[in-house]
Amino acid sequence: MSAFKGLKPILYGGREVWPLIEGGKGVAATNHASSGAWAAAGGIGTVSAVNADSYDATGKIIPQIYEQLTRKERHEQLIRYAIDGAVEQVRRAYDLASGKGAININVLWEMGGAQPILEAVLEKTRGLVAGVTCGAGMPYKLSEIAARYGVNYLPIVSSGRAFRALWKRAYHKVPELLGAVVYEDPWLAGGHNGLSNAEDPKKPEDPYPRVKGLRDVMRAEGVADTVPIVMAGGVWYLREWENWIDNPELGSIAFQFGTRPLLTEESPIPQAWKDHLRTLDPGDVLLHRFSPTGFYSSAVRNPFLRSLEERSERQIPYSKVMAGEHTVQLDVGVKGKNFWVTPADRDRARTWFGAGFTHALRTPDDTVVFVTTAEREEIQQDQKDCMGCLSHCGFSSWKDHDDYTTGRLADPRSFCIQKTLQDIAHGGPIDENLMFAGHSAYRFKQDPFYSNNFTPTVKQLVDRILTGD
Numbered sequence: 001m002s003a004f005k006g007l008k009p010i011l012y013g014g015r016e017v018w019p020l021i022e023g024g025k026g027v028a029a030t031n032h033a034s035s036g037a038w039a040a041a042g043g044i045g046t047v048s049a050v051n052a053d054s055y056d057a058t059g060k061i062i063p064q065i066y067e068q069l070t071r072k073e074r075h076e077q078l079i080r081y082a083i084d085g086a087v088e089q090v091r092r093a094y095d096l097a098s099g100k101g102a103i104n105i106n107v108l109w110e111m112g113g114a115q116p117i118l119e120a121v122l123e124k125t126r127g128l129v130a131g132v133t134c135g136a137g138m139p140y141k142l143s144e145i146a147a148r149y150g151v152n153y154l155p156i157v158s159s160g161r162a163f164r165a166l167w168k169r170a171y172h173k174v175p176e177l178l179g180a181v182v183y184e185d186p187w188l189a190g191g192h193n194g195l196s197n198a199e200d201p202k203k204p205e206d207p208y209p210r211v212k213g214l215r216d217v218m219r220a221e222g223v224a225d226t227v228p229i230v231m232a233g234g235v236w237y238l239r240e241w242e243n244w245i246d247n248p249e250l251g252s253i254a255f256q257f258g259t260r261p262l263l264t265e266e267s268p269i270p271q272a273w274k275d276h277l278r279t280l281d282p283g284d285v286l287l288h289r290f291s292p293t294g295f296y297s298s299a300v301r302n303p304f305l306r307s308l309e310e311r312s313e314r315q316i317p318y319s320k321v322m323a324g325e326h327t328v329q330l331d332v333g334v335k336g337k338n339f340w341v342t343p344a345d346r347d348r349a350r351t352w353f354g355a356g357f358t359h360a361l362r363t364p365d366d367t368v369v370f371v372t373t374a375e376r377e378e379i380q381q382d383q384k385d386c387m388g389c390l391s392h393c394g395f396s397s398w399k400d401h402d403d404y405t406t407g408r409l410a411d412p413r414s415f416c417i418q419k420t421l422q423d424i425a426h427g428g429p430i431d432e433n434l435m436f437a438g439h440s441a442y443r444f445k446q447d448p449f450y451s452n453n454f455t456p457t458v459k460q461l462v463d464r465i466l467t468g469d
Contacts (some may be wrong), residue, residue, distance in 0.1 A: 004238045004468035005245055009042075010228060010252065012179065013102040013130030013152065018043045020465060021182075023228055023258025024133055025436065026050045026191060026437040027418070028425035032089045034240065036096025037458035039103050044254075046133060047093050049105040049121055051078070051389065051422065052085030064422060066387045071398060075388030078381040079113040080275050083120040090121065094128040102130035104126040104154065108139035108192070110293055122149040131179040131248070136192050136295065137391075140166060143174035146385070154230070158186045158194030159210065160217035165342025167221050178223065180254060183211050183231040189233030190258055190438035192295040193287065194256040201287050201296060207231065215251050225251030232256035236440050236447070239468035257465065258353025259438035263450065265457045270427045273435060276300070280442045287439075292395035292414040300435040304420070312413050315363070316345040333360030333370055361412040364394075367410055382416040389418035 009016040022038040024030050024046030031053065035045030054062045064081045066074040086105065093103050107118050122129060126149065134142050135156025146153035155171070157163045163181055171178060186193040187204035195201055211229055218227065228251075235255045236243065244253050261267060263274050286301040290308045299305055318339045319326040328346050330339035332353035339360075341349070349370065351359070357370035361379070371379070386396035393399070395414035397406045417434065425434035444450050449464055456464065 003466045005242055007238065007466070010254065012044065015102070017101050018462070018466065019228060019230075019252075019254030020044070020462060021104070021254055021256040022046045022230075022261050023190075023232060023256050024048045024104065025258055025262075026106075026108065027421035028053055029262070029269055029421075029436065030106070031268045032092035033268060034261055034264065034458060035089075035103060036463070037264075038462065039093065039097035040387075041099030041459045041462035042101050043462055044102045044104055044130070045093060045097065046106050047086065047089045048090075049082070049086035049117065050111055051082055051108045051418070052089045054081065054085045054088050059281045060246060060263055061426065063426075066385070071386055071388055072404060074386070075398075075400060078387045078389060079117055082111075082113065082117045083124070083392055086117070086121045087124045090128050094125075095198055103128060103131055104131045104133055104152075106133045108140040109134055109142075110192075110295075110391050111136070112390050112398075114139075115141060118145055119148075121219055122151060126150075132367045135182070135184060135194065136293065138166060140170045142166075143171045143177065143245035145178050147174045149283070150177075152177050154178075154180045154182055156184050156194075156232070157183065157214070158180040158184055159196065160214040161196075162194065163214060164217050164221070167217075167223075172221065175223065178227055180228040180230050181214065181218065182232050182256065183207070183214055185210075185231075185233030186296070187233075187287065188439045190285070190298050190441075191298045191436045192291065192293060195287075195296045207234070211244075211253075212249055215249070218251075228252040228254040230254045230256050232258065234440050235437060236260065236443050237469055238465060242468075253296065259441050260267055260461060260465075261458065263444055263455060264461055265455055269425060270430075272427075272430045273424065274455070276302075276430055276435070277437065277441055277444045278453075280367055280437070280445060282442045285437050285439045286353045292411070292417050293390055294392070294394055298436065298439060300437050300441070302314045302435055303431045304433055304435075308413070308415065311369055311371060311375070314342055314357055315413070316349060316368050317365075317367045319366070330360070330368075333358060334368065339368065362409060363413055364409040370414065379412050381417060383410050385419070387417070387418065 010019045020043040022045050030048040035047045038045035061113045068074045125395045131152030133154040142153045186195040291297045320338045322340050323343045326340035352370040359376040360368035383396045391400045399406050420433040
């Protein structure tokens with residue numbers, strides 16, 4: 001079929017594909033069914049290799065259960081689950097693609113065991129994976145691993161500066177396998193976002209100059225204009241990006257769709273999540289800092305996220321000795337007398353205590369947050385159950401190497417991300433879990449394509465996108 005405004009196929013993985021990429025959404029939100037169908041429609045499907053599902057002999061999903069006693073043993077089990085699941089998903093996606101499009105895998109560099117997982121998956125899927133997209137951190141080793149297995153690598157960055165650092169330190173040694181550079185807009189994309197300390201989460205910047213800046217860096221480093229920059233975050237209708245297509249200033253551009261493929265027949269997310277996407281209004285997706293990764297991330301502002309906001313609001317700083325304005329001792333929620341606070345904060349704490357928030361939990365920042373008994377028990381249990389899903393976890397103080405601890409106090413303002421993402425992806429309550437989405441998710445409600453509760457197949461969605469809508 002002909003495409004919108006002369007959008008042309010690109011050469012990728014040895015064949016022509018549409019420059020349309022399915023975003024590889026973390027824990028089980030993108031799987032073989034959605035990715036295989038996206039590739040079969042002529043695009044680049046992306047299997048999430050982050051704690052992907054495996055299946056038993058009857059085809060049922062194998063629950064990921066951790067009965068080991070130590071965190072380190074649970075972490076080793078997590079790595080086994082991750083490898084088995086990703087390999088299974090890649091094989092199934094490749095079969096579904098039937099020789100069309102291409103299959104990528106997506107990993108988070110900050111996930112626990114990222115390197116052994118990625119190496120084992122590529123070893124066991126030789127010839128099936130065209131490329132690896134990787135972000136959430138600075139994946140310097142990505143090019144070296146890609147070279148070992150003969151696949152493309154597609155770093156995910158949010159600025160030209162980040163790409164320059166990766167290129168100068170490592171990627172310049174493997175220029176021929178740089179498949180594309182994914183520009184993930186920190187204000188528009190769903191999931192974890194690469195906002196730097198220099199950027200204001202409340203002041204979104206226009207992506208065009210940022211992407212042009214990224215291309216300028218790539219050109220300065222000798223990267224050909226034929227290596228695409230993938231615009232990720234906020235992409236809905238191609239007609240809204242008309243001036244990006246075939247634009248000599250930008251070079252080759254591809255487009256990544258993360259949020260729109262959530263609402264398709266093949267999308268593996270539960271029906272309740274799909275239904276909720278149709279109800280969202282502008283502003284219903286929140287850019288927040290509660291993630292145990294330490295990164296900003298974007299998710300639907302549901303009761304789960306609101307409870308984290310409220311928990312952080314029930315927070316006061318303290319000193320261990322009387323100092324400055326900290327002239328009174330905290331007399332509720334804590335054991336011991338070495339919590340000195342301001343008189344106003346003591347009054348607030350007494351009010352919270354009277355409202356049932358009877359436990360003050362210490363944070364790594366010399367503050368305490370007030371929680372109910374049930375919240376305290378859940379936080380402590382989740383911290384005990386940690387299976388090391390991140391390379392560094394703020395919530396449990398785990399790190400996946402050396403002495404296995406970050407050396408910082410576990411942070412009760414955060415949450416167990418593995419537990420909540422596994423739960424929501426497998427039918428758990430959508431109000432009690434983290435629900436990732438990009439900031440354009442409100443458009444499901446406005447886009448006539450989805451009216452009368454219509455849910456497209458992936459093929460219907462890709463065909464629609466190619467018309468400009």
